Amino acid sequence: MQYVKEILVGGKSLIIGLWITLKRLFKPIVTVQYPRQKLTMTPNFRGHIEFIRFDDTKTHHCVACGLCARTCPSHVIKVQGEKTRAGDLKYGRQYYIDFSKCSLCGLCVDVCPECTLQFSKEYEYVFYHRWDTVLDIMGRLEGKR
Amino acid sequence: MAGLVGLAIIAAIVPLNVAFLVLLERKVAGHIQLRPGPMEVAPHGILQTLADAVKLLGKEMVTPLSTDKIVFFLAPIIVVAPAFVGFVPIPFSPMMQIRDVNVGILLIFSFSSITVMSILMAGWGSNNKYALIGAVRSVAQNVAYEIPLLLATMSVIIMTNTFKLGAIAQAQSSVWYIFLQPVAAIIFFIATTAETNRAPFDLVEAESELVSGFHTEYTGMRFSLFFLAEYTNMVIAAALFTVLFLGGSSGPFFPGMIWFLIKTYFLIFVVMWIRWTYPRIRFDQLMNFAWKVLIPIALLNLLITAIVLKVI
Ligand code: SF4
Ligand code: SF4
Numbered sequence: 001m002q003y004v005k006e007i008l009v010g011g012k013s014l015i016i017g018l019w020i021t022l023k024r025l026f027k028p029i030v031t032v033q034y035p036r037q038k039l040t041m042t043p044n045f046r047g048h049i050e051f052i053r054f055d056d057t058k059t060h061h062c063v064a065c066g067l068c069a070r071t072c073p074s075h076v077i078k079v080q081g082e083k084t085r086a087g088d089l090k091y092g093r094q095y096y097i098d099f100s101k102c103s104l105c106g107l108c109v110d111v112c113p114e115c116t117l118q119f120s121k122e123y124e125y126v127f128y129h130r131w132d133t134v135l136d137i138m139g140r141l142e143g144k145r
Numbered sequence: 146m147a148g149l150v151g152l153a154i155i156a157a158i159v160p161l162n163v164a165f166l167v168l169l170e171r172k173v174a175g176h177i178q179l180r181p182g183p184m185e186v187a188p189h190g191i192l193q194t195l196a197d198a199v200k201l202l203g204k205e206m207v208t209p210l211s212t213d214k215i216v217f218f219l220a221p222i223i224v225v226a227p228a229f230v231g232f233v234p235i236p237f238s239p240m241m242q243i244r245d246v247n248v249g250i251l252l253i254f255s256f257s258s259i260t261v262m263s264i265l266m267a268g269w270g271s272n273n274k275y276a277l278i279g280a281v282r283s284v285a286q287n288v289a290y291e292i293p294l295l296l297a298t299m300s301v302i303i304m305t306n307t308f309k310l311g312a313i314a315q316a317q318s319s320v321w322y323i324f325l326q327p328v329a330a331i332i333f334f335i336a337t338t339a340e341t342n343r344a345p346f347d348l349v350e351a352e353s354e355l356v357s358g359f360h361t362e363y364t365g366m367r368f369s370l371f372f373l374a375e376y377t378n379m380v381i382a383a384a385l386f387t388v389l390f391l392g393g394s395s396g397p398f399f400p401g402m403i404w405f406l407i408k409t410y411f412l413i414f415v416v417m418w419i420r421w422t423y424p425r426i427r428f429d430q431l432m433n434f435a436w437k438v439l440i441p442i443a444l445l446n447l448l449i450t451a452i453v454l455k456v457i
Contacts (some may be wrong), residue, residue: 014423021177021422031180119217 047120061114062092068108100133164194204365216270221370224263227256228377229455238394238401249310254375271362279358287434294336296443297329314393323390337382344420383412
Protein backbone atom coordinates (compact mmCIF):
# COMPACT_ATOMS: atom_id res chain seq x y z
CA MET A 1 0.00 0.00 0.00
CA GLN A 2 2.80 2.34 1.01
CA TYR A 3 4.47 1.51 -2.31
CA VAL A 4 1.44 2.45 -4.41
CA LYS A 5 0.85 5.59 -2.37
CA GLU A 6 4.44 6.71 -2.89
CA ILE A 7 4.13 6.31 -6.64
CA LEU A 8 0.86 8.23 -6.77
CA VAL A 9 2.02 11.10 -4.52
CA GLY A 10 5.30 11.32 -6.42
CA GLY A 11 3.51 11.31 -9.75
CA LYS A 12 1.20 14.10 -8.61
CA SER A 13 4.12 16.29 -7.55
CA LEU A 14 5.80 15.68 -10.92
CA ILE A 15 2.70 16.91 -12.74
CA ILE A 16 2.51 20.00 -10.52
CA GLY A 17 6.12 20.74 -11.43
CA LEU A 18 5.40 20.38 -15.13
CA TRP A 19 2.41 22.70 -14.82
CA ILE A 20 4.57 25.40 -13.20
CA THR A 21 7.18 25.31 -15.96
CA LEU A 22 4.48 25.25 -18.64
CA LYS A 23 2.97 28.43 -17.24
CA ARG A 24 6.38 30.08 -17.19
CA LEU A 25 7.00 29.07 -20.79
CA PHE A 26 4.33 31.55 -21.88
CA LYS A 27 5.17 34.35 -19.47
CA PRO A 28 6.97 37.43 -20.82
CA ILE A 29 10.72 37.42 -20.41
CA VAL A 30 12.23 39.35 -17.54
CA THR A 31 15.90 39.61 -18.49
CA VAL A 32 17.31 42.90 -19.83
CA GLN A 33 18.73 42.54 -23.34
CA TYR A 34 21.87 44.37 -22.37
CA PRO A 35 23.48 46.05 -25.36
CA ARG A 36 20.06 47.16 -26.63
CA GLN A 37 18.32 47.84 -23.33
CA LYS A 38 20.06 49.48 -20.42
CA LEU A 39 19.05 49.94 -16.84
CA THR A 40 19.45 53.31 -15.15
CA MET A 41 21.75 52.94 -12.17
CA THR A 42 20.36 53.50 -8.70
CA PRO A 43 21.43 56.69 -6.81
CA ASN A 44 23.53 54.53 -4.52
CA PHE A 45 25.53 52.96 -7.32
CA ARG A 46 29.27 53.50 -6.94
CA GLY A 47 31.34 53.87 -10.08
CA HIS A 48 34.74 55.52 -9.98
CA ILE A 49 34.84 59.00 -8.44
CA GLU A 50 34.28 62.11 -10.52
CA PHE A 51 33.92 65.83 -10.03
CA ILE A 52 30.61 67.57 -9.54
CA ARG A 53 30.24 70.56 -11.82
CA PHE A 54 28.85 73.54 -9.94
CA ASP A 55 26.73 76.17 -11.59
CA ASP A 56 28.52 79.19 -10.12
CA THR A 57 31.96 78.42 -11.59
CA LYS A 58 30.76 76.12 -14.35
CA THR A 59 33.45 73.70 -13.19
CA HIS A 60 34.64 71.81 -10.11
CA HIS A 61 35.49 73.35 -6.75
CA CYS A 62 38.67 71.41 -6.12
CA VAL A 63 41.33 73.49 -4.35
CA ALA A 64 44.00 70.81 -4.61
CA CYS A 65 44.26 70.49 -0.85
CA GLY A 66 45.29 66.91 -1.27
CA LEU A 67 43.10 65.61 1.55
CA CYS A 68 41.48 63.04 -0.70
CA ALA A 69 44.84 61.75 -1.86
CA ARG A 70 46.04 61.48 1.71
CA THR A 71 42.91 59.83 3.05
CA CYS A 72 42.66 57.26 0.34
CA PRO A 73 43.66 53.92 1.88
CA SER A 74 44.76 52.53 -1.47
CA HIS A 75 46.78 55.48 -2.79
CA VAL A 76 44.56 55.80 -5.79
CA ILE A 77 44.52 59.57 -6.22
CA LYS A 78 47.11 61.92 -7.64
CA VAL A 79 46.15 65.59 -7.56
CA GLN A 80 48.17 68.54 -8.80
CA GLY A 81 47.17 72.15 -8.14
CA GLU A 82 48.14 75.40 -9.77
CA LYS A 83 48.21 79.09 -8.99
CA THR A 84 48.09 81.40 -11.99
CA ARG A 85 49.30 84.51 -10.07
CA ALA A 86 50.85 85.14 -6.70
CA GLY A 87 48.14 85.75 -4.14
CA ASP A 88 45.52 83.95 -6.20
CA LEU A 89 43.63 80.93 -4.94
CA LYS A 90 45.05 77.55 -5.76
CA TYR A 91 42.83 75.27 -7.80
CA GLY A 92 43.00 71.68 -9.01
CA ARG A 93 44.63 71.30 -12.40
CA GLN A 94 45.30 67.63 -12.86
CA TYR A 95 43.54 64.77 -11.14
CA TYR A 96 44.30 61.15 -11.89
CA ILE A 97 43.03 57.99 -10.24
CA ASP A 98 44.18 54.42 -10.70
CA PHE A 99 40.79 52.76 -10.80
CA SER A 100 42.21 49.23 -10.60
CA LYS A 101 43.24 49.91 -7.00
CA CYS A 102 40.13 51.79 -5.86
CA SER A 103 38.05 49.95 -3.27
CA LEU A 104 35.11 52.32 -3.70
CA CYS A 105 35.17 53.01 0.03
CA GLY A 106 34.00 56.58 -0.37
CA LEU A 107 36.48 58.17 2.08
CA CYS A 108 37.62 60.67 -0.55
CA VAL A 109 34.05 61.73 -1.22
CA ASP A 110 33.41 62.24 2.51
CA VAL A 111 36.64 64.02 3.33
CA CYS A 112 36.64 66.63 0.58
CA PRO A 113 36.18 70.06 2.23
CA GLU A 114 34.74 71.53 -0.96
CA CYS A 115 32.31 68.61 -1.44
CA THR A 116 33.25 68.45 -5.09
CA LEU A 117 33.59 64.68 -5.43
CA GLN A 118 30.89 62.11 -6.12
CA PHE A 119 30.57 58.59 -7.43
CA SER A 120 29.89 58.37 -11.14
CA LYS A 121 27.23 56.09 -12.59
CA GLU A 122 29.70 54.64 -15.08
CA TYR A 123 29.65 50.83 -15.32
CA GLU A 124 30.63 50.05 -18.90
CA TYR A 125 34.37 49.88 -18.57
CA VAL A 126 36.58 47.49 -20.49
CA PHE A 127 40.34 47.80 -20.26
CA TYR A 128 42.85 46.09 -22.49
CA HIS A 129 45.81 47.12 -20.42
CA ARG A 130 46.53 47.62 -16.75
CA TRP A 131 47.60 51.21 -17.34
CA ASP A 132 44.34 51.98 -19.09
CA THR A 133 42.71 51.92 -15.67
CA VAL A 134 44.38 55.24 -14.84
CA LEU A 135 41.58 57.69 -15.46
CA ASP A 136 41.94 61.41 -16.06
CA ILE A 137 39.12 62.76 -13.91
CA MET A 138 39.73 66.38 -14.81
CA GLY A 139 39.74 65.51 -18.48
CA ARG A 140 36.45 63.64 -18.10
CA LEU A 141 34.88 66.74 -16.58
CA GLU A 142 36.17 68.87 -19.43
CA GLY A 143 35.02 66.33 -21.98
CA LYS A 144 31.52 66.28 -20.59
CA ARG A 145 31.02 70.00 -20.97
CA MET B 146 17.34 1.43 -55.01
CA ALA B 147 14.48 2.94 -53.06
CA GLY B 148 16.38 2.07 -49.93
CA LEU B 149 19.41 3.99 -51.11
CA VAL B 150 17.33 7.05 -51.94
CA GLY B 151 15.72 6.80 -48.52
CA LEU B 152 19.11 6.62 -46.82
CA ALA B 153 20.29 9.65 -48.78
CA ILE B 154 17.22 11.57 -47.64
CA ILE B 155 17.87 10.53 -44.05
CA ALA B 156 21.49 11.62 -44.29
CA ALA B 157 20.29 15.03 -45.44
CA ILE B 158 17.41 15.39 -42.99
CA VAL B 159 19.11 14.19 -39.80
CA PRO B 160 21.64 17.04 -39.36
CA LEU B 161 19.07 19.69 -40.29
CA ASN B 162 16.60 18.20 -37.88
CA VAL B 163 19.22 18.17 -35.13
CA ALA B 164 20.03 21.81 -35.83
CA PHE B 165 16.36 22.63 -35.46
CA LEU B 166 16.01 20.59 -32.27
CA VAL B 167 19.03 22.18 -30.62
CA LEU B 168 17.58 25.60 -31.35
CA LEU B 169 14.18 24.49 -30.07
CA GLU B 170 15.76 23.13 -26.91
CA ARG B 171 17.56 26.39 -26.24
CA LYS B 172 14.43 28.39 -26.91
CA VAL B 173 12.30 26.19 -24.63
CA ALA B 174 14.98 26.38 -21.95
CA GLY B 175 15.18 30.13 -22.30
CA HIS B 176 11.50 30.82 -22.10
CA ILE B 177 10.99 28.46 -19.17
CA GLN B 178 13.65 30.47 -17.37
CA LEU B 179 11.99 33.74 -18.48
CA ARG B 180 14.78 34.72 -20.87
CA PRO B 181 14.68 34.81 -24.66
CA GLY B 182 17.33 32.22 -25.56
CA PRO B 183 19.59 32.75 -28.59
CA MET B 184 18.78 36.07 -30.25
CA GLU B 185 21.92 37.30 -32.00
CA VAL B 186 22.44 35.26 -35.17
CA ALA B 187 19.59 36.13 -37.55
CA PRO B 188 16.17 37.19 -36.24
CA HIS B 189 15.37 35.29 -33.05
CA GLY B 190 18.61 33.37 -33.43
CA ILE B 191 17.28 30.94 -36.02
CA LEU B 192 20.72 30.47 -37.56
CA GLN B 193 22.49 30.08 -34.21
CA THR B 194 22.95 26.31 -34.49
CA LEU B 195 24.29 26.69 -38.02
CA ALA B 196 26.86 29.14 -36.73
CA ASP B 197 27.71 26.71 -33.93
CA ALA B 198 28.09 23.89 -36.42
CA VAL B 199 30.48 25.96 -38.54
CA LYS B 200 32.45 26.79 -35.43
CA LEU B 201 32.65 23.12 -34.42
CA LEU B 202 33.76 22.14 -37.93
CA GLY B 203 36.56 24.67 -37.75
CA LYS B 204 37.86 23.44 -34.40
CA GLU B 205 40.90 21.28 -34.05
CA MET B 206 40.25 17.65 -33.19
CA VAL B 207 42.44 17.16 -30.16
CA THR B 208 43.52 13.61 -29.33
CA PRO B 209 45.00 13.50 -25.83
CA LEU B 210 48.33 11.72 -25.56
CA SER B 211 47.41 8.74 -23.39
CA THR B 212 44.19 7.74 -25.12
CA ASP B 213 43.54 4.37 -26.66
CA LYS B 214 43.86 5.78 -30.18
CA ILE B 215 41.76 3.32 -32.19
CA VAL B 216 38.91 3.09 -29.70
CA PHE B 217 38.93 6.84 -29.19
CA PHE B 218 38.77 7.39 -32.94
CA LEU B 219 36.04 4.82 -33.61
CA ALA B 220 33.61 5.71 -30.83
CA PRO B 221 32.10 8.87 -32.42
CA ILE B 222 31.82 7.11 -35.77
CA ILE B 223 30.00 4.13 -34.31
CA VAL B 224 27.63 6.31 -32.29
CA VAL B 225 25.96 7.79 -35.37
CA ALA B 226 25.33 4.45 -37.10
CA PRO B 227 22.32 3.42 -34.96
CA ALA B 228 20.96 6.93 -35.25
CA PHE B 229 20.77 6.51 -39.01
CA VAL B 230 19.62 2.89 -39.06
CA GLY B 231 16.85 3.67 -36.60
CA PHE B 232 15.00 5.63 -39.27
CA VAL B 233 14.80 2.73 -41.73
CA PRO B 234 11.73 0.90 -40.37
CA ILE B 235 9.83 3.94 -39.08
CA PRO B 236 6.54 4.43 -40.98
CA PHE B 237 6.23 8.20 -41.33
CA SER B 238 3.04 7.48 -43.25
CA PRO B 239 1.78 4.33 -44.95
CA MET B 240 3.60 5.49 -48.10
CA MET B 241 6.64 7.05 -46.50
CA GLN B 242 8.66 4.19 -45.13
CA ILE B 243 12.06 3.16 -46.31
CA ARG B 244 11.53 -0.52 -45.61
CA ASP B 245 8.84 -2.23 -43.55
CA VAL B 246 11.20 -4.63 -41.86
CA ASN B 247 9.52 -7.72 -40.39
CA VAL B 248 11.21 -7.18 -37.06
CA GLY B 249 11.28 -3.40 -37.16
CA ILE B 250 11.07 -2.86 -33.42
CA LEU B 251 13.77 -5.39 -32.68
CA LEU B 252 15.97 -3.75 -35.30
CA ILE B 253 15.70 -0.37 -33.60
CA PHE B 254 16.26 -1.79 -30.13
CA SER B 255 19.23 -3.88 -31.12
CA PHE B 256 20.88 -0.98 -32.92
CA SER B 257 20.18 1.37 -30.05
CA SER B 258 22.26 -0.94 -27.87
CA ILE B 259 25.24 -0.11 -30.09
CA THR B 260 24.99 3.46 -28.79
CA VAL B 261 25.80 2.13 -25.34
CA MET B 262 28.82 0.31 -26.70
CA SER B 263 30.16 3.40 -28.38
CA ILE B 264 29.64 5.42 -25.21
CA LEU B 265 31.61 2.80 -23.33
CA MET B 266 34.30 2.92 -26.02
CA ALA B 267 34.43 6.70 -25.76
CA GLY B 268 34.73 6.56 -21.98
CA TRP B 269 37.33 3.82 -22.00
CA GLY B 270 39.34 5.20 -24.88
CA SER B 271 39.53 8.68 -23.38
CA ASN B 272 41.62 7.41 -20.47
CA ASN B 273 39.97 9.97 -18.24
CA LYS B 274 38.33 9.20 -14.92
CA TYR B 275 35.29 11.37 -15.55
CA ALA B 276 34.73 9.90 -18.99
CA LEU B 277 35.07 6.38 -17.64
CA ILE B 278 32.66 6.96 -14.75
CA GLY B 279 30.17 8.46 -17.19
CA ALA B 280 30.49 5.51 -19.53
CA VAL B 281 30.14 2.95 -16.75
CA ARG B 282 27.04 4.71 -15.51
CA SER B 283 25.66 4.71 -19.02
CA VAL B 284 26.02 0.95 -19.29
CA ALA B 285 24.40 0.30 -15.92
CA GLN B 286 21.58 2.68 -16.73
CA ASN B 287 20.93 1.30 -20.19
CA VAL B 288 20.92 -2.30 -19.03
CA ALA B 289 18.46 -1.42 -16.29
CA TYR B 290 16.10 0.56 -18.47
CA GLU B 291 16.13 -1.71 -21.47
CA ILE B 292 14.14 -4.32 -19.54
CA PRO B 293 11.08 -2.19 -18.72
CA LEU B 294 11.33 -0.73 -22.22
CA LEU B 295 11.09 -4.15 -23.83
CA LEU B 296 8.41 -5.32 -21.38
CA ALA B 297 6.27 -2.27 -22.15
CA THR B 298 6.75 -2.86 -25.86
CA MET B 299 5.85 -6.52 -25.42
CA SER B 300 2.45 -5.50 -24.00
CA VAL B 301 1.75 -3.81 -27.32
CA ILE B 302 3.27 -6.61 -29.38
CA ILE B 303 1.07 -9.29 -27.86
CA MET B 304 -1.96 -7.18 -28.75
CA THR B 305 -0.94 -6.85 -32.40
CA ASN B 306 0.96 -10.10 -32.88
CA THR B 307 3.52 -8.41 -35.13
CA PHE B 308 6.90 -6.73 -34.96
CA LYS B 309 6.18 -4.71 -38.09
CA LEU B 310 5.94 -1.04 -37.21
CA GLY B 311 3.63 -0.28 -40.12
CA ALA B 312 1.20 -3.00 -39.04
CA ILE B 313 1.27 -1.83 -35.42
CA ALA B 314 0.39 1.70 -36.50
CA GLN B 315 -2.46 0.42 -38.67
CA ALA B 316 -3.85 -1.74 -35.87
CA GLN B 317 -4.65 1.48 -33.99
CA SER B 318 -6.95 2.97 -36.60
CA SER B 319 -9.94 2.66 -34.24
CA VAL B 320 -8.40 3.44 -30.86
CA TRP B 321 -4.86 4.47 -29.92
CA TYR B 322 -2.97 2.11 -27.64
CA ILE B 323 -2.19 4.92 -25.22
CA PHE B 324 -5.83 4.55 -24.07
CA LEU B 325 -5.70 0.75 -23.90
CA GLN B 326 -2.20 0.59 -22.45
CA PRO B 327 -1.66 3.79 -20.43
CA VAL B 328 0.72 2.17 -17.97
CA ALA B 329 2.85 0.68 -20.72
CA ALA B 330 2.91 4.06 -22.44
CA ILE B 331 4.17 5.84 -19.33
CA ILE B 332 6.79 3.17 -18.69
CA PHE B 333 7.88 3.29 -22.31
CA PHE B 334 8.19 7.05 -22.16
CA ILE B 335 10.25 7.03 -18.96
CA ALA B 336 12.47 4.21 -20.19
CA THR B 337 13.19 5.87 -23.54
CA THR B 338 14.04 9.11 -21.76
CA ALA B 339 16.55 7.15 -19.71
CA GLU B 340 17.81 5.23 -22.74
CA THR B 341 18.53 8.42 -24.64
CA ASN B 342 20.31 9.80 -21.56
CA ARG B 343 18.05 12.79 -21.30
CA ALA B 344 17.44 14.71 -18.09
CA PRO B 345 16.43 13.84 -15.41
CA PHE B 346 18.34 10.66 -16.28
CA ASP B 347 21.41 12.33 -17.78
CA LEU B 348 23.85 10.96 -15.22
CA VAL B 349 26.06 9.94 -18.09
CA GLU B 350 27.11 13.53 -18.64
CA ALA B 351 26.15 15.05 -15.30
CA GLU B 352 28.17 18.21 -15.79
CA SER B 353 28.08 19.19 -12.14
CA GLU B 354 30.02 16.07 -11.15
CA LEU B 355 31.59 14.59 -14.29
CA VAL B 356 32.64 17.68 -16.28
CA SER B 357 30.90 16.42 -19.40
CA GLY B 358 30.85 12.67 -18.87
CA PHE B 359 31.91 10.36 -21.64
CA HIS B 360 32.63 13.10 -24.21
CA THR B 361 34.85 15.17 -21.92
CA GLU B 362 37.89 14.60 -24.12
CA TYR B 363 36.16 15.05 -27.46
CA THR B 364 36.45 18.26 -29.40
CA GLY B 365 35.27 19.72 -32.67
CA MET B 366 33.51 17.46 -35.13
CA ARG B 367 33.81 14.35 -32.96
CA PHE B 368 31.97 16.09 -30.16
CA SER B 369 29.27 17.22 -32.53
CA LEU B 370 28.80 13.63 -33.72
CA PHE B 371 27.90 12.65 -30.16
CA PHE B 372 25.55 15.59 -30.04
CA LEU B 373 24.02 14.59 -33.36
CA ALA B 374 23.48 11.05 -32.13
CA GLU B 375 21.88 12.17 -28.88
CA TYR B 376 19.28 14.33 -30.57
CA THR B 377 18.62 11.84 -33.35
CA ASN B 378 18.07 9.10 -30.79
CA MET B 379 15.55 11.38 -29.19
CA VAL B 380 13.70 11.67 -32.49
CA ILE B 381 13.72 7.92 -32.96
CA ALA B 382 12.43 7.36 -29.44
CA ALA B 383 9.63 9.87 -29.98
CA ALA B 384 8.78 8.37 -33.37
CA LEU B 385 8.66 4.91 -31.83
CA PHE B 386 6.31 6.16 -29.13
CA THR B 387 4.13 7.69 -31.82
CA VAL B 388 3.96 4.40 -33.70
CA LEU B 389 3.39 2.22 -30.67
CA PHE B 390 0.94 4.33 -28.69
CA LEU B 391 -0.29 7.33 -30.68
CA GLY B 392 -1.55 5.56 -33.78
CA GLY B 393 1.37 6.43 -36.03
CA SER B 394 0.25 8.64 -38.90
CA SER B 395 -3.50 8.41 -38.33
CA GLY B 396 -5.42 11.65 -37.85
CA PRO B 397 -8.09 13.74 -39.53
CA PHE B 398 -7.76 16.47 -42.23
CA PHE B 399 -4.02 16.53 -42.79
CA PRO B 400 -2.04 13.85 -44.61
CA GLY B 401 -0.46 11.16 -42.43
CA MET B 402 3.06 12.52 -42.66
CA ILE B 403 2.01 15.82 -41.06
CA TRP B 404 0.23 14.07 -38.23
CA PHE B 405 3.21 11.84 -37.61
CA LEU B 406 5.54 14.83 -37.42
CA ILE B 407 3.15 16.78 -35.17
CA LYS B 408 2.94 13.89 -32.73
CA THR B 409 6.68 13.23 -32.81
CA TYR B 410 7.68 16.84 -32.30
CA PHE B 411 5.12 17.26 -29.55
CA LEU B 412 6.71 14.32 -27.72
CA ILE B 413 10.15 15.83 -28.23
CA PHE B 414 8.84 19.05 -26.79
CA VAL B 415 7.57 17.13 -23.76
CA VAL B 416 11.00 15.58 -23.29
CA MET B 417 12.60 19.03 -23.37
CA TRP B 418 9.93 20.40 -21.08
CA ILE B 419 10.72 17.60 -18.62
CA ARG B 420 14.42 18.33 -18.87
CA TRP B 421 13.96 21.93 -17.82
CA THR B 422 11.54 21.02 -15.03
CA TYR B 423 13.15 18.27 -13.00
CA PRO B 424 16.51 18.14 -11.28
CA ARG B 425 18.84 15.27 -12.10
CA ILE B 426 18.24 12.24 -9.93
CA ARG B 427 20.90 10.48 -7.90
CA PHE B 428 22.43 7.30 -9.25
CA ASP B 429 21.04 4.97 -6.57
CA GLN B 430 17.61 6.52 -7.05
CA LEU B 431 17.94 5.88 -10.76
CA MET B 432 18.74 2.23 -10.22
CA ASN B 433 16.10 1.77 -7.53
CA PHE B 434 13.52 3.34 -9.78
CA ALA B 435 14.29 0.95 -12.61
CA TRP B 436 14.53 -2.27 -10.62
CA LYS B 437 12.00 -1.65 -7.87
CA VAL B 438 9.32 0.35 -9.64
CA LEU B 439 9.45 0.16 -13.42
CA ILE B 440 10.28 -3.50 -13.93
CA PRO B 441 7.67 -4.95 -11.49
CA ILE B 442 4.97 -2.68 -12.87
CA ALA B 443 5.90 -3.44 -16.47
CA LEU B 444 5.88 -7.15 -15.72
CA LEU B 445 2.52 -6.91 -13.99
CA ASN B 446 1.14 -4.90 -16.89
CA LEU B 447 2.34 -7.50 -19.38
CA LEU B 448 0.81 -10.28 -17.30
CA ILE B 449 -2.55 -8.53 -17.03
CA THR B 450 -2.55 -7.78 -20.75
CA ALA B 451 -1.85 -11.42 -21.53
CA ILE B 452 -4.64 -12.63 -19.21
CA VAL B 453 -7.17 -10.15 -20.58
CA LEU B 454 -6.28 -11.08 -24.15
CA LYS B 455 -6.68 -14.79 -23.35
CA VAL B 456 -10.07 -14.28 -21.68
CA ILE B 457 -11.54 -12.10 -24.43
S1 SF4 C 1 36.79 55.55 -2.97
FE1 SF4 C 1 38.27 55.00 -1.38
S2 SF4 C 1 39.82 53.84 -2.49
FE2 SF4 C 1 38.60 54.85 -4.06
S3 SF4 C 1 39.73 56.76 -4.46
FE3 SF4 C 1 38.21 57.24 -2.87
S4 SF4 C 1 39.32 56.95 -0.93
FE4 SF4 C 1 40.52 55.93 -2.54
S1 SF4 D 1 39.83 66.80 -1.08
FE1 SF4 D 1 38.50 67.82 -2.58
S2 SF4 D 1 39.39 69.88 -2.76
FE2 SF4 D 1 40.96 68.62 -1.78
S3 SF4 D 1 42.18 67.86 -3.48
FE3 SF4 D 1 40.64 66.31 -3.13
S4 SF4 D 1 39.00 66.85 -4.49
FE4 SF4 D 1 40.31 68.62 -4.39
